[in-house]
Amino acid sequence: MIDFSSYDRVFLLTDEQVAKCCLPVVCSDLGTPISDVLVLPAGEQHKNLASVQRIWDWLFAQQATRSSLLINLGGGVICDMGGFAASTYMRGMAYINIPTTLLAMVDAGTGGKTGIDYTPMSEAGSTASLKNAIGVFAEPVDTIIRPELLSTLPAEELLSGYAEMIKHAVLQNPKTLAELLNYDLRQVATPDFGELIRRSVAFKQSVVEQDPHDKGRRQILNFGHTVGHAIEALLLEREQKSEVRNQKSAKPHGYCVMYGMVAEAYLSHMICGLPAEVVSTLNRFMLENYGTAPVTCNDFDALLRLMLHDKKNKEQGTIVCTLLQSVGQPVTGQTVTPEQLREAIEYLC
Secondary structure: OEEEEEEEEEEEEEHHHHHHHHHHHHHHHHHOOOOEEEOOOOHHHHOOOOHHHHHHHHHHHHOOOOOOOOEEEEEEEHHHHHHHHHHHHHHHHHHEEOOHHHHHHHHHHHEEOOEEEEEOHOOOOOOOOOEEOOOEEOOOOOOOHHHHHHHHOHHHHHHHHHHEEEEEEEEHHHHHHHHOOOHHHHHOOHHHHHHHHHHHHHHHHHHHHHOOOOOOHHHHOOOHHHHHHHHHHHHHHHHHHHHOOOOOOOOOOOHHHHHHHHHHHHHHHHHHOOOOOHOOOHHHHHHOOOOOOOOOOOHHHHHHHHHHOOOOOOOOOOOOEEEEEOOOEEEEEEEHHHHHHHHHHHOOO
């Protein structure tokens, strides 16, 4: 339980969608007065420096201090961005996360990775932002997980978070993976699913505690994210360039991670000897639940450009992935060639 008495004031950050469905009940349950609430527009496209500046300006206007507390109530965007704003405001104020999506519960809400998407000035002509390119490591004081909030989510958002749970299972053992691949996702409101969330979060937290600053073992959590982040950034770029009003071509983060896991499982088969049946199992699960990847072989050059900017790369001009020798045996720091990536994208498409 959070001891709110140790903070001079408590502030809350959320977005427009969460404010409508979750804000009143969460505030009434906190048991402490909220000094002020900032409601931001919802969506990955707002995970940028302009939004962080708005948070900073709000905190300054409210005369928040380093002894204040910021509560981030929302999905991954709010948890990532709010954590970054808090950890840099006056060189750091405390924050807690109350994730409202499955993705945020098992991913962004824990682990202390904060940040925003960013387009460098050298790429000023591009509308594609580099995923989580600017940020810091800063652990929240606590992460409060309330599975009952999942009842407000559409199926697409549940699937997005479930992809990260699949990733955790792939990194653990075949039994855990089989359990998740065969779970009936219509049962998300049950205690059984709450237990699956708890175990997934516990696994990630155990990895983070061994390597809080992402120098070694924590890099296993990057499986699926090199290709996945590139797909996500490309789809967001398309949406922003679209001349058709309100045309939505972007996909939720977890969908892109699922596509990335299939591509990187194929790379794992090529490079590390991952059994072909694991690749086909993940591909079948993707097709049945997430559909085909919304990219084609013609997108390879654009995807390669984005992957070359990935923050996980150790040297300019190289691309690094976390791959698998088998389920439960990840291998970090694997350099892959453009030719190998092209073959993996062809498999994915």
